[in-house]
Amino acid sequence: MKIKSSKTTALLFILIISLLSACGSNSSADNTGNNYPEKDIDGIIMWGEGGATDIIGRTLAPIVEKEIGSSLVMQNRAGAAGAIATQYVYDQAADGYTLLFGAENPNLYQVLDISERSYQEDFVPVSVIANSFAGIIVKEDSPYQTLEDLVNHAAENPNDLIFGTTGEGGLPNVVLAMLHNEFGTEFRTVPYDGEGPVTTALLGGEIDATTVTISAAQDYVESGDFRMLAVINDEEIEALPDVPAITDIYPEIDKYLPWGPFQAVFAHKDTPEDVLAKLTESFEVAIDTSDFRTTLENLGMEYLNISGQEAIDYIEQNRSTSAWMLYEAGETDISPEEFGIPQPE
Amino acid sequence: MEAIQQFLIPFLDLNLLFLVAAGTFGGIILGAIPGLSVTLCIALILSLTYSWELLDALALMLGVYFGGVFGGSRASILINMPGGPSNVATSFDGYPLAQKGEARMALTLSTIYSFVGGIIGVIVLATLAPLVASVAINFGQRDYLLLALLGLLLVGSLSKGATAKGIFAAGAGILVGLVGMDTIGGGARFTFGSLELMSGVNFIVALLGLFGMSEILFQLRTLNQKGVASFLKKTVFPPLRFILKFLPISLRVSIIGVFVGALPGAGGEIAALLGYDHAKQTVKKPNRKFGEGAYEGVIAPEAANSAAIGGALIPLLTLGIPGDAVTAIFIGALFIHGLQPGPLLMEQSGDLFWVMVGSSVLANVFLLIFGLLVVSIFIKIVTVPKQVLLPIIAVITVIGSYSINNSITDVYWMLGFGIIGFIMKINKFPVAPLVLGIILGPLIDTSFRRAYMGSDGFGDFLFGFVNTPITLILTIVFIFTMLGQTNIFTTIKGKLKKG
Numbered sequence: 001m002k003i004k005s006s007k008t009t010a011l012l013f014i015l016i017i018s019l020l021s022a023c024g025s026n027s028s029a030d031n032t033g034n035n036y037p038e039k040d041i042d043g044i045i046m047w048g049e050g051g052a053t054d055i056i057g058r059t060l061a062p063i064v065e066k067e068i069g070s071s072l073v074m075q076n077r078a079g080a081a082g083a084i085a086t087q088y089v090y091d092q093a094a095d096g097y098t099l100l101f102g103a104e105n106p107n108l109y110q111v112l113d114i115s116e117r118s119y120q121e122d123f124v125p126v127s128v129i130a131n132s133f134a135g136i137i138v139k140e141d142s143p144y145q146t147l148e149d150l151v152n153h154a155a156e157n158p159n160d161l162i163f164g165t166t167g168e169g170g171l172p173n174v175v176l177a178m179l180h181n182e183f184g185t186e187f188r189t190v191p192y193d194g195e196g197p198v199t200t201a202l203l204g205g206e207i208d209a210t211t212v213t214i215s216a217a218q219d220y221v222e223s224g225d226f227r228m229l230a231v232i233n234d235e236e237i238e239a240l241p242d243v244p245a246i247t248d249i250y251p252e253i254d255k256y257l258p259w260g261p262f263q264a265v266f267a268h269k270d271t272p273e274d275v276l277a278k279l280t281e282s283f284e285v286a287i288d289t290s291d292f293r294t295t296l297e298n299l300g301m302e303y304l305n306i307s308g309q310e311a312i313d314y315i316e317q318n319r320s321t322s323a324w325m326l327y328e329a330g331e332t333d334i335s336p337e338e339f340g341i342p343q344p345e
Numbered sequence: 346m347e348a349i350q351q352f353l354i355p356f357l358d359l360n361l362l363f364l365v366a367a368g369t370f371g372g373i374i375l376g377a378i379p380g381l382s383v384t385l386c387i388a389l390i391l392s393l394t395y396s397w398e399l400l401d402a403l404a405l406m407l408g409v410y411f412g413g414v415f416g417g418s419r420a421s422i423l424i425n426m427p428g429g430p431s432n433v434a435t436s437f438d439g440y441p442l443a444q445k446g447e448a449r450m451a452l453t454l455s456t457i458y459s460f461v462g463g464i465i466g467v468i469v470l471a472t473l474a475p476l477v478a479s480v481a482i483n484f485g486q487r488d489y490l491l492l493a494l495l496g497l498l499l500v501g502s503l504s505k506g507a508t509a510k511g512i513f514a515a516g517a518g519i520l521v522g523l524v525g526m527d528t529i530g531g532g533a534r535f536t537f538g539s540l541e542l543m544s545g546v547n548f549i550v551a552l553l554g555l556f557g558m559s560e561i562l563f564q565l566r567t568l569n570q571k572g573v574a575s576f577l578k579k580t581v582f583p584p585l586r587f588i589l590k591f592l593p594i595s596l597r598v599s600i601i602g603v604f605v606g607a608l609p610g611a612g613g614e615i616a617a618l619l620g621y622d623h624a625k626q627t628v629k630k631p632n633r634k635f636g637e638g639a640y641e642g643v644i645a646p647e648a649a650n651s652a653a654i655g656g657a658l659i660p661l662l663t664l665g666i667p668g669d670a671v672t673a674i675f676i677g678a679l680f681i682h683g684l685q686p687g688p689l690l691m692e693q694s695g696d697l698f699w700v701m702v703g704s705s706v707l708a709n710v711f712l713l714i715f716g717l718l719v720v721s722i723f724i725k726i727v728t729v730p731k732q733v734l735l736p737i738i739a740v741i742t743v744i745g746s747y748s749i750n751n752s753i754t755d756v757y758w759m760l761g762f763g764i765i766g767f768i769m770k771i772n773k774f775p776v777a778p779l780v781l782g783i784i785l786g787p788l789i790d791t792s793f794r795r796a797y798m799g800s801d802g803f804g805d806f807l808f809g810f811v812n813t814p815i816t817l818i819l820t821i822v823f824i825f826t827m828l829g830q831t832n833i834f835t836t837i838k839g840k841l842k843k844g
Contacts, residue, residue, distance in 0.1 A: 079544025204482045219687025
């Protein structure tokens with residue numbers, strides 16, 4: 001019996017040792033010269049297979065490969081609202097061989113105490129590929145015909161209506177904070193695992209209203225299952241011309257805009273400038289191809305394709321609105337000021 | 346007429362025919378490798394087929410889907426390591442059968458009834474899709490809670506006599522399932538400040554460790570030249586009358602499977618568990634006790650998880666809502682090829698529906714053919730000497746756990762679970778309840794809390810359990826199932842029979 005159990009222990013040790021040696025030998029950071037790229041580039045996707053970030057990354061990759069002349073190997077590292085992928089890319093060498101494909105979520109990691117990483121301090125945008133808009137939706141048989149109906153009811157009858165959310169820092173969470181701060185609305189909130197489940201919950205009548213990306217709701221609005229009360233933007237959008245912009249109803253919201261979900265690709269903050277320039281250039285050309293623009297259209301996203309300071313400002317505006325909204329609505333105890341996040345003007 | 350024509354497209358188009366066949370065959374082989382999940386295979390195919398025609402891509406994906414879910418049962422039966430989460434329940438009776446030399450019978454029966462379940466799933470998809478979808482969409486949080494609790498009652502039968510140990514293991518499983526970022530409150534649970542723990546414990550990793558690695562360690566104690574089974578019963582192909590005997594039970598669990606598969610919040614793994622439970626409750630005279638090699642114990646979960654595929658396609662095609670992780674990738678595929686998966690999909694591209702139904706039928710036919718043909722190849726695994734087989738499986742478990750999220754942490758988790766499972770096995774703790782807890786714990790947690798948050802106080806919360814027809818039925822089923830296992834109920838029943 002004793003001999004047998006020592007065999008077991010021996011096997012375990014061999015296993016563990018071989019694993020450790022396997023993970024010790026990666027990431028030998030060579031200094032990259034002008035010959036970038038000399039090897040495959042890793043693209044890390046912060047969300048799982050089949051989501052918007054995944055689809056955008058994987059359709060963009062083959063086009064970028066042609067431009068940059070090297071393979072772009074895409075991997076999903078989902079988990080903790082993207083914080084796992086963000087940390088992973090941060091831990092790799094700053095040589096431009098590991099890119100982060102991500103959405104807006106890391107903008108709230110600090111105030112929500114999810115992770116220390118942030119786009120502003122730890123990364124540099126290669127490109128903000130595209131953006132989208134959020135819309136407030138109710139079911140077609142809902143008694144609320146306009147946003148005013150909904151807002152007035154929720155302000156006069158606190159906690160009477162149920163608003164579906166996608167967890168802390170998700171789109172509905174920020175929109176609720178916006179409505180609460182401006183008009184004193186009070187909703188009961190029930191969090192779901194993402195846009196799919198929250199849409200399902202609205203279809204099944206489990207919740208009274210919610211906020212999703214317009215692409216996720218568009219089809220249901222056309223089929224007559226949902227009614228979209230407003231789109232969070234300062235003008236109507238092409239895809240849904242009948243839906244009023246929120247600023248048409250409440251002009252005071254204007255100061256928070258532009259705000260909405262976006263998709264972007266990032267490199268480590270300390271990436272050499274010539275490498276970053278090469279990346280930015282390749283992505284810019286690739287995003288502009290008609291094939292890729294069609295993909296964006298199918299996903300209901302707006303072509304953006306901005307880089308450099310413009311991209312940095314865009315991301316900062318998003319962070320500033322979201323972070324301050326949540327703080328003022330009492331959703332988070334950590335003040336955005338602690339991280340030097342400027343208040344939206 | 347048009348529908349029939351579209352339905353026949355995959356049968357007449359040689360290209361599609363070949364892709365479905367290739368997908369099914371590949372799916373069976375890949376699905377049989379523990380850790381290479383169907384989800385992962387289909388995601389890989391998606392990225393390979395970006396530039397293909399939509400129907401070609403879907404034909405291949407459907408083949409892999411049916412083949413992969415089925416293929417997982419091979420590993421459950423032959424080496425006690427479920428090929429995927431849907432095949433956990435298959436190992437409860439499948440492996441005992443293999444140990445008793447009846448691997449061939451187990452493989453054959455499960456192939457035939459995977460086919461039966463798969464076909465029933467497709468028939469429901471083709472005929473009742475809008476109806477099932479409208480019921481599934483109205484399935485509320487309380488209903489998920491009751492369903493998960495029903496699944497949890499299986500702990501009693503999985504404990505094999507050691508009920509206290511079983512409950513302890515299930516409780517530990519629930520705790521493990523709760524590790525990570527709380528999707529409702531947003532807080533971190535049991536993460537000790539570690540970012541890697543924030544994403545929680547992937548239950549496939551737990552599966553690989555508790556069933557795979559721990560089994561390897563356990564078998565090392567009795568390392569000898571022999572394989573899993575010392576002999577193989579010389580079974581000829583079972584006579585038709587014997588096969589048809591299981592048709593009624595397979596029909597019942599297939600219906601359960603279709604419906605659970607159609608639910609947006611539950612998939613094949615829960616369908617298989619509930620199917621197994623149903624068989625255990627209703628089959629009065631199994632050939633052996635459940636858990637010791639009952640044929641029904643292999644048939645029920647396999648019919649249910651195959652039927653669940655047809656079910657999962659229902660909300661996808663009628664509402665654009667994924668029924669499980671795999672159909673979520675199908676949605677991605679439709680998007681990429683320029684379609685809008687949503688309530689208008691049937692209207693705008695109705696041909697797609699019937700071509701998918703046709704491909705699914707075809708995939709099941711190939712599944713039956715290939716499944717029966719490769720039995721003789723798979724069967725050899727049980728006679729491979731352990732010193733050859735075990736190292737290979739060890740490597741596969743490591744690769745499998747790494748590949749889920751490209752994370753080395755998952756490999757450590759897998760090894761940890763392997764050691765825990767090993768310790769549990771030598772101390773006669775059943776490991777299946779632990780897995781059950783990991784799978785069902787998060788579902789119980791979130792559905793309970795959402796139901797409570799959505800109701801106006803405690804009274805309203807309780808009232809919700811008798812408020813709607815679906816919930817009322819599930820509440821009654823749950824109460825009777827629970828009371829049915831107590832002594833009081835048995836006494837009353839006995840008295841009633843006498844009186």
